[in-house]
Amino acid sequence: MLRVKLKRYLTIYAALWKNSIVREMSFKANFLLWIVVELLWFALQLSFFAVIYSHTDRIGTWSKWQVVMLLGASHFIQQIFTAVFLTNCTQLSELIRTGRLDFMLLLPVNTRFMISFRQVDLGGFVNAASAVAVMIYAGKQLHLSPGWEQILGFGSLAAVGIVIHYALMFLLASVSFWTVRAQGIVWGYYNLFNIARLPDEAFRGLFKAFFTFALPMLLIANVPVKLLVQKLGSPFEMFLLLGMAAGCLVVSEAVWRMSVRHYTSASS
Amino acid sequence: MRKYWHVINIGIQNTLVYRVNFLFRAVFGLIPLMATLFLWRAIYAGKESNGEVAGYTLARMTSYYLLVTIVDALTAVAEDDWQIAADIKDGNISQFLLKPMDYMAYRLCLFGTGRLIYTVVAVVPVTLFILLQREYFVLPPDWGTFGWFLVSTVMTALLQFFMSYTMALLAFWVLEVSTFIFILFAFEYIAGGHLFPLDILPPVLAQALEFTPFPYQMFFPVSIYLGQTAGATLWQGLCVQVFWVAASYSLARFVWSRGIRKYAAAGG
Numbered sequence: 262m263l264r265v266k267l268k269r270y271l272t273i274y275a276a277l278w279k280n281s282i283v284r285e286m287s288f289k290a291n292f293l294l295w296i297v298v299e300l301l302w303f304a305l306q307l308s309f310f311a312v313i314y315s316h317t318d319r320i321g322t323w324s325k326w327q328v329v330m331l332l333g334a335s336h337f338i339q340q341i342f343t344a345v346f347l348t349n350c351t352q353l354s355e356l357i358r359t360g361r362l363d364f365m366l367l368l369p370v371n372t373r374f375m376i377s378f379r380q381v382d383l384g385g386f387v388n389a390a391s392a393v394a395v396m397i398y399a400g401k402q403l404h405l406s407p408g409w410e411q412i413l414g415f416g417s418l419a420a421v422g423i424v425i426h427y428a429l430m431f432l433l434a435s436v437s438f439w440t441v442r443a444q445g446i447v448w449g450y451y452n453l454f455n456i457a458r459l460p461d462e463a464f465r466g467l468f469k470a471f472f473t474f475a476l477p478m479l480l481i482a483n484v485p486v487k488l489l490v491q492k493l494g495s496p497f498e499m500f501l502l503l504g505m506a507a508g509c510l511v512v513s514e515a516v517w518r519m520s521v522r523h524y525t526s527a528s529s
Numbered sequence: 530m531r532k533y534w535h536v537i538n539i540g541i542q543n544t545l546v547y548r549v550n551f552l553f554r555a556v557f558g559l560i561p562l563m564a565t566l567f568l569w570r571a572i573y574a575g576k577e578s579n580g581e582v583a584g585y586t587l588a589r590m591t592s593y594y595l596l597v598t599i600v601d602a603l604t605a606v607a608e609d610d611w612q613i614a615a616d617i618k619d620g621n622i623s624q625f626l627l628k629p630m631d632y633m634a635y636r637l638c639l640f641g642t643g644r645l646i647y648t649v650v651a652v653v654p655v656t657l658f659i660l661l662q663r664e665y666f667v668l669p670p671d672w673g674t675f676g677w678f679l680v681s682t683v684m685t686a687l688l689q690f691f692m693s694y695t696m697a698l699l700a701f702w703v704l705e706v707s708t709f710i711f712i713l714f715a716f717e718y719i720a721g722g723h724l725f726p727l728d729i730l731p732p733v734l735a736q737a738l739e740f741t742p743f744p745y746q747m748f749f750p751v752s753i754y755l756g757q758t759a760g761a762t763l764w765q766g767l768c769v770q771v772f773w774v775a776a777s778y779s780l781a782r783f784v785w786s787r788g789i790r791k792y793a794a795a796g797g
Contacts, residue, residue, distance in 0.1 A: 294708035301715045309724050316582045316729060319575045320568070445550060449557045456564050463571035468563060 273370060274378055281381035292384055299388045303336050306458060307395070321462030326402040327490050328460060333396035334489075335458040335482035337389050338419050342426045344385025349377050350430040351447055354437035357524075366525065373517060377431065400489075407489055415485045418499065421506045422481035426454070428509035429476065431517065438520040450476075457482045477505045532630060533638055540642030548650050555602070555651035559658050562598055566591055566662070583729040589755060591665035593726050595658075596751045601723070602644075602651045604686035604746075606693040609640050613697035614706045622792060633694065633781065640690050670756040677763060681750035684770050689717070689746055691777035698781070701788030722748025728757075742773040 285292050310332065314325040323331070353376060356362040366372050400407070407415070433447050456478040464472070464479065472479045484502045487493045573580055573587045582590065613636060616622055625632045659666055669675045696713050700706045718724055720743035727735055727748045738744050749766055752758045758766055 288705075291705050291708065294705075298708050298711045298715070301712060305715055305719050305724065308719060312725060312729055313572060315731065317572050317575055320571050321575070445553055449553065452557065453560065455561055459564060459568055460571075463568045464564075465567070468567065 270370075270374060273374075277378055278381050282383065285383050296384050296387050299340070299384065300391060303332075303388070303391065303395075306332055306336075320460055322492070323460040323462060324403075326399045327486070327492075330396055330399040330403070330490060331460060331482055331486045332458055333392045333399060334415075334419065334486045335454075337392035337396065338422045338426070338457070338482055339454050340385045340389040340392060341419075342385075342423045344382045344389065345423075346377060346427045346430065347385075347451075348380045348382055350427070350434045352376075352380075353431075353434040354441075354447075357437050362524075366521070372521070373431075373514075377427070403490060405490065411489060415489050418485035418488060418502060419482075421502055422457075422485065425477060425481055425502075425506045425509050428506070428513035432509070432513040435513075435516050435520045438524050453478055473501075474505070477502070477509075480505060533634060536630075536635055536638040537642055540639045541646065544639075544643050544646040548646060551647045551650040552654070554607075555647070556654045558598070559654060562594060562658070565594055569594075583726075585726065585729070588665045589667055590726070591662060592667040592755065593751060595662060595666060596754055597723055597747055598655060600682055600685065600747055600750055602648050602655065603682055604644065604689050606640065606689050607643065607647070609636060609643065609690070610693040610697040610710050611707075612639075613694060614700035614710075617698070617700040617788075617792070618704075622789075626789070626793075633785065636694065637690060640686075644686065667755065669754050670759075674753060674756060674759070677767070678750050678754040681753050681767065681770060684767075684774050685746050685750055687774050688742060688770070688777055691774065691781045692717075692742070695777065695781045695784050698784045698788050701791055717743060717746055720744065721746040722751065726751075728752075742777065745770040745773050 307329065310325070310328050313320070314328070318324065320328060353362075356365065356376065362372075362376075365375050368375060430447060430450055433450050436446060453476060456472055459479075461469070461473075461479040461483045469479065480498065480502045484493075484498050487498065493499070569590050570587065572582070573590075576582075585593065622632065625635070669678065692713065693710070696710050697706060699709055703709070720727075720738055720741060722744065727738060727744055730738075745766070749758070749770060753763060753766075
């Protein structure tokens with residue numbers, strides 16, 4: 262039964278992918294230009310740290326190439342998130358406003374699945390590849406030779422990070438059911454992504470606590486990278502990341518269901 | 530002349546509607562600022578006490594970023610370029626061709642009112658933040674310096690406006706200007722001193738940048754305030770800044786005349 266359901270959803274997802282590819286290819290120049298823009302911003306961040314590390318050799322216990330690895334990893338996570346989820350989260354308020362959500366609620370498919378996976382931003386995958394390239398280069402500079410378990414561990418933790426971004430952003434997008442200001446809040450959250458690019462040791466106090474236990478920006482990229490460069494003293498942080506992911510998903514789903522219930526009862 | 534006062538009046542009224550959005554943006558913008566300050570604090574902590582980075586103590590570095598925030602509030606082109614591009618794409622320019630009003634002057638008035646309202650709204654959160662950081666906030670050496678800082682800031686505003694205006698005019702030729710606007714913004718962000726003070730760059734790079742208008746955007750007024758640019762270098766710098774303002778103004782006029790010719794030829 263579960264197998265059939267899974268196959269069905271994968272088929273639908275494949276169709277959504279094809280749709281997205283067709284649409285993107287009709288705007289080829291734009292597609293390429295956006296990749297250029299993202300590469301430029303990535304290069305900008307790398308330059309920032311290149312300049313900083315010409316004046317120091319440590320930030321806390323983070324060396325230059327460890328920070329480059331961190332930048333690559335957070336860029337990777339951000340780009341995969343952008344490719345798979347971002348447009349869909351930001352479009353939720355449009356769907357509500359134009360009434361298209363009503364149509365989607367009627368479909369015999371889980372609505373949240375349809376909304377979350379509707380569009381794919383292929384450029385994100387290209388940018389993610391550039392991030393991986395940077396990570397590999399940094400790994401070489403650090404003389405790292407990670408085993409399969411470490412790479413798998415990194416991949417899984419990165420995926421958990423993406424799930425956290427998705428859960429939180431979808432949660433914030435669900436606020437569109439209640440107010441018009443949701444777009445601004447969603448983009449505000451996206452701006453916070455940049456904090457995930459910074460080494461957690463730089464932060465203290467309330468700021469650090471908030472971005473670890475409330476909006477876990479400081480966990481998302483830091484934990485997987487620390488696993489890879491062997492900075493993790495204990496598995497505590499990994500469990501913290503997993504715990505936060507579970508928590509965010511639960512809250513996100515609860516808010517979604519509550520919002521839809523409120524919405525459907527109001528309009529019927 | 531009176532018609533432009535009218536534009537300013539309407540501009541203020543229209544922009545006041547967005548005062549809550551502006552407040553959000555101003556407050557939200559403090560978060561990445563805090564993150565950057567934390568980062569620098571960690572960098573300085575790694576050096577001996579009273580260490581310096583390219584002549585900047587922690588206090589001056591902190592002040593640099595606080596001043597950048599202030600200058601940014603006063604001079605940043607937030608929505609104007611998108612609106613100009615939209616006006617061109619939607620054909621709203623046509624009505625301006627019939628009216629005895631110069632579109633650039635009109636847009637300049639709206640830019641001014643937008644910045645005015647934003648600054649008024651942002652004054653409270655930004656001042657509070659600066660008060661929290663007051664032990665690191667450096668005051669200008671004297672009133673004269675502060676005066677020149679203000680003059681330079683006004684020129685920065687003009688320079689940024691003319692450059693963004695010219696970019697937005699690409700809408701006459703290209704369907705999607707957003708990528709070009711973002712590319713310009715990326716260059717302004719790093720080469721303009723928004724990301725870090727330009728004099729921590731290796732001298733060769735810093736000198737190369739002197740051939741571009743970018744250092745005369747964010748970096749120049751702030752360096753005046755911090756007393757780094759004084760005497761002969763101040764006069765020289767101001768002349769160069771005036772040159773760039775004039776050059777970007779001329780370019781804007783030129784691109785406009787070409788664009789209008791194409792626009793009119795298309796039957797707009």
